Amino acid sequence: MTKVIERPNPIPVIDNQIFAGINLDSLTQKYAVEAFNNDVSTFEDVAHVLTSACGYDKQTAIMYTKRIHREGKAVCYWNNKEKCETVISAFAKIGVKAELREV
Numbered sequence: 001m002t003k004v005i006e007r008p009n010p011i012p013v014i015d016n017q018i019f020a021g022i023n024l025d026s027l028t029q030k031y032a033v034e035a036f037n038n039d040v041s042t043f044e045d046v047a048h049v050l051t052s053a054c055g056y057d058k059q060t061a062i063m064y065t066k067r068i069h070r071e072g073k074a075v076c077y078w079n080n081k082e083k084c085e086t087v088i089s090a091f092a093k094i095g096v097k098a099e100l101r102e103v
Helices: 024-028 043-052 058-071 081-093
Strands: 031-036 073-079 098-102
Touching (some): 043 058
16 A cells, blocks of 8 residues: 655655655655656766765665666655755756755
8 A cells, every 4th residue: 555645735745665774754744856867878977965974775776777767757755954054955966957946
């Protein structure tokens, strides 16, 4: 069963996961990072950014990487503005476009 929390768009939907590897307190933050798929960056590079910059475990990083690839973009991180900008910079280093979203 997929669990969804109530919040304004974008609502994080995690494929049959109970938020494994995600700090639920971060979901109450005002900012989010939306990352976009491209034809240049490798799956491994994106997963590495999600583990190193976002602090996700490997399983969670792979889940978000698959979502970015499959859907073309995905909100993959929630936190304060400064931490989100750090994640956006990490994505930029591997050629991934990422944007700050106010949620």
